[in-house]
Amino acid sequence: MAGITLLVLLIGLASIFWQLARARAVQFRRAVRFGSLPAQHGWTVALWAVLPALALLVVWQIAAPALVTDAVLRTPAAADLPPPGFARATLLSQARALATGHGAESVEPLSRRLAPAYAAATRRSHWIATVAVLALAIGAGAAALARVRAGTPARTRVERLVTALLFAASLVAILTTAGILFSLVWESGRFFATVPAQRFLFGTHWSPQSIVDDAPGDVLGALPLFWGTFFIGAVIAMAVAVPLGLLSAIYLSQYAAGSTRRLLKPALEVLAGVPTVVYGYFGALTVAPAVRRLGMALGMADASSESAMAAGLVMGVMILPFVSSIADDSLIAVPVELGEASLALGATTSETVRQVLLPAALPGVAGGVLLAISRAVGETMIVVMVASAVATLSVNPFASATTVTRQIIDLLTGEATFDSPKTLAAFALGLTLFVVTLALNIAALALVRRHRVRGG
Amino acid sequence: MTVKIAARHVSAFYGDVRALDDVSIDIDTDHVTALIGPSGCGKSTLLRTLNRLTDTVPGARVEGDIRLDGRDIHGRDMDVVELRARVGMVFQKPNPFPKSIYENVAYGPRIHGLARGRGELDAVVETSLRRTGLWDEVKDRLSDRGTALSGGQQQRLCIARALAIEPEVILMDEPCSALDPIATARIEELIGALSGRYAIAIVTHNMQQAARVSQRTAFFHLGRLVEYGDTSDIFTNPRAERTKDYITGRYG
Ligand SMILES: Nc1ncnc2c1ncn2[C@@H]1O[C@H](COP(=O)(O)OP(=O)(O)OP(=O)(O)O)[C@@H](O)[C@H]1O
Numbered sequence A: 001m002a003g004i005t006l007l008v009l010l011i012g013l014a015s016i017f018w019q020l021a022r023a024r025a026v027q028f029r030r031a032v033r034f035g036s037l038p039a040q041h042g043w044t045v046a047l048w049a050v051l052p053a054l055a056l057l058v059v060w061q062i063a064a065p066a067l068v069t070d071a072v073l074r075t076p077a078a079a080d081l082p083p084p085g086f087a088r089a090t091l092l093s094q095a096r097a098l099a100t101g102h103g104a105e106s107v108e109p110l111s112r113r114l115a116p117a118y119a120a121a122t123r124r125s126h127w128i129a130t131v132a133v134l135a136l137a138i139g140a141g142a143a144a145l146a147r148v149r150a151g152t153p154a155r156t157r158v159e160r161l162v163t164a165l166l167f168a169a170s171l172v173a174i175l176t177t178a179g180i181l182f183s184l185v186w187e188s189g190r191f192f193a194t195v196p197a198q199r200f201l202f203g204t205h206w207s208p209q210s211i212v213d214d215a216p217g218d219v220l221g222a223l224p225l226f227w228g229t230f231f232i233g234a235v236i237a238m239a240v241a242v243p244l245g246l247l248s249a250i251y252l253s254q255y256a257a258g259s260t261r262r263l264l265k266p267a268l269e270v271l272a273g274v275p276t277v278v279y280g281y282f283g284a285l286t287v288a289p290a291v292r293r294l295g296m297a298l299g300m301a302d303a304s305s306e307s308a309m310a311a312g313l314v315m316g317v318m319i320l321p322f323v324s325s326i327a328d329d330s331l332i333a334v335p336v337e338l339g340e341a342s343l344a345l346g347a348t349t350s351e352t353v354r355q356v357l358l359p360a361a362l363p364g365v366a367g368g369v370l371l372a373i374s375r376a377v378g379e380t381m382i383v384v385m386v387a388s389a390v391a392t393l394s395v396n397p398f399a400s401a402t403t404v405t406r407q408i409i410d411l412l413t414g415e416a417t418f419d420s421p422k423t424l425a426a427f428a429l430g431l432t433l434f435v436v437t438l439a440l441n442i443a444a445l446a447l448v449r450r451h452r453v454r455g456g
Numbered sequence B: 001m002t003v004k005i006a007a008r009h010v011s012a013f014y015g016d017v018r019a020l021d022d023v024s025i026d027i028d029t030d031h032v033t034a035l036i037g038p039s040g041c042g043k044s045t046l047l048r049t050l051n052r053l054t055d056t057v058p059g060a061r062v063e064g065d066i067r068l069d070g071r072d073i074h075g076r077d078m079d080v081v082e083l084r085a086r087v088g089m090v091f092q093k094p095n096p097f098p099k100s101i102y103e104n105v106a107y108g109p110r111i112h113g114l115a116r117g118r119g120e121l122d123a124v125v126e127t128s129l130r131r132t133g134l135w136d137e138v139k140d141r142l143s144d145r146g147t148a149l150s151g152g153q154q155q156r157l158c159i160a161r162a163l164a165i166e167p168e169v170i171l172m173d174e175p176c177s178a179l180d181p182i183a184t185a186r187i188e189e190l191i192g193a194l195s196g197r198y199a200i201a202i203v204t205h206n207m208q209q210a211a212r213v214s215q216r217t218a219f220f221h222l223g224r225l226v227e228y229g230d231t232s233d234i235f236t237n238p239r240a241e242r243t244k245d246y247i248t249g250r251y252g
C-alpha cells in the first residue's frame, strides 16, 4: 500500500521535474541550432529523478524484512524466544501476521507480545524508506535540472535510455524461458537420479499406474510415447498438412485470380484461429469413430477408436493453414523476375512452379515444415481428446497410440505427491519435448534465414 | 524487308491507368529497333504486350491488333507458349535461375523438347554460350550456379538462355542498365552480331546506345508513339519538338 503511494508520488515528482527542465531548456532553445529538444531535456531530468529513487526502493523492499526482524529481536520481549530454528521462525511469522492484521485465533502469547514491536518497526521502516526515496528523487532531479544547459546532450541520453529499456523488455522473455528451462532441467535431474536416462529414453514399457517404489524405471520406458508423438505429429499429420498446404499455397499464389485469393486466403487463416479444443472434439466425436470403422472394414481386429490415424488426421488439418501460409510466403518471396524469365521462355505456369519457383522456395518451405512439426509435436489438446491413454508401440496407424504431451497431462492430473518418480517423469518428458522442439526451431530458422539471404 | 511483328492501334491498361495509347509499330528482321522515351512512358509495357507477358499482371488489359508473321497473337490458333517461345525476352535486371550455368541454358530446350539426348543438348548449350561470347569464360565451370557469375556475365547468360530455343524475335528491356561500360560494350557488340538473324527491339535510356546499336528508333511519350523512323533521322533531324527536347537532354 505504502509502496503504491510512493510510486504515485514519484511519478508526480517526475512530471514536475519534466516541466521544470523543459521550461528551462526552452529559454536557451535558440542558442544552439539542432540542439536537443526541450522535451528531451525534460525526459532526462525526469528519469534522473525517478530511476535512482526506484532502484533505492527496490533495494529497500528486499532488505526491509531482515532489518525489521533485526529491530524486533533487539526488543526486550524477544529475549524469551527459543534459539534459532523451526519454533522460533513460527513464532516470528505469527507475530508478523498479527502486526499486519492477519491474526489467527490460536496464537502463542509470545507472538502476541512481539506483535506491537513488529508493527512499530514496520512503520518506522516505511517512513525511512519514503523519506529516503523522496529525498533521493528530489536531490537527483534537482542536480540534473541544474545541469540542463544549451550543450547538454539530452538527445543522446534519451536515446541510450530508450535502448536500455527496450533491451530490458526483450530480456524478460528470454529470462523467463531460461527460468523455465532451469526448472525443467532441475526436476529432470532429480528424476534421472532415480531412473537411468537410457532406461527412460529407450525403455519400451510405459505404465506409470502400476509403478512400484523400489524399481520405478521398469514401467517408465518412454519409447512408445516418443514413437507415438513422432508417428502422429511428424508422419501422419505432415502427410496431410504438407501436400495439401503446399498445393493450396501454389494455387493461391500462382493460379488464383485476385478475387479468389482475397476470399480464400482469409478463409484459410480463419482455420488457424479455430481453438484446438474444437478440433479435439470434432476428432473424438467424428473422425475417430469413422477411422475405427474404416479399420474394421479393412479387416483389422485391433482398430482402435483412439487411433494414431484419427489424431494425426485432425492434427494435420489443424496445421494445414500454417504450412500453407508459410509456403505461400516463401513462393511470393521468390523474385518475380525468375517466374517471368521462365514464362518468357514459353514455360507454362505449372512448369514454372515446378522447375523454378518451388526449388527457389524450397528452403523456406522446408523451414516451415519443420516449424509445423515442432507445433504438432507439442500440440496437447487434440491428443488428449483423440489419442489413447495407453502406450503401445505399433506402426499400424489404426492401432491406439499416445503422445508425450498426453502422458504429461495424465501424470500430473493424478493424486500423486510432487516428489514421486511419477510426477518427476512429467518433467523429464517435458525436457525431452523442449529439447526436440528447440532443435527443430533452430533448424527451421537457419533454413529460412538462408532462404532470405539468397532470395534477397 | 520482313516485318516480324506488326502492332496496330495497341492500347494497354493497368486497371484504370492507360499505359499505352493507340501505338502502331513494326519490328523487323533487318533492323534493330530502339525504343526510347522518358520513364513511365510505356516502353516496357509495349515489349510485354508483344509476348503477352502482360497476361501475368493482374488487372492488365491490352486492346488492338498484334500480329506475328501475320498471325494474331491473341487469336485462337496462337498458343501463348508458342508465342513466347518464338518471341524471346531479356530483362533489365539479369535474372538467371538459381540453377547451374548449364541448366540455365538448357532450360528452354528441355521444356520444349528441342534436343534429343544429352549430346544434342550439350551442343545447343555450347552454341548458345558461344554466341554470347561466354563459352570460353564458363566452359570449365558449367555446373557452377548461374547466380555466381558477374552482372555482365549473368546478362549474357540470360541472352544465351533466350537464344537456346532459337526465337525469331528478341525483346530487350534496358539490358545494360545494370552493367558497367565494358560489359555494356560486349552486349552491344552481341546485338550487332545477332541483328539480321533476329528481329530485335531494345529499350534504352542511353541515347548513345540507341544511336550505336539501332537502325530504327521509336520515341514514346506518355503512352503515345510520338515519332518513329530511321535512327539517323531521329537523332539528327527530329520532326517533333518533344523528341528534340528529349534527345538533347532538355527534357524537363
Ligand atoms: N504492374 C503495373 N501495375 C500498374 N501500373 C503499372 C504496372 N506496370 C507499369 N505500370 C504503369 O504503366 C505506365 C508505363 O510503365 P512502363 O513500365 O511501361 O514504363 P517504362 O517506359 O518502361 O518506364 P521506365 O523507363 O522507367 O522503365 C507507368 O505509368 C506505370 O506506372
Ligand SMILES: [Mg+2]
Residues within 6 Å of the ligand: B043, B044, B045, B173
Ligand atoms: Mg521499363
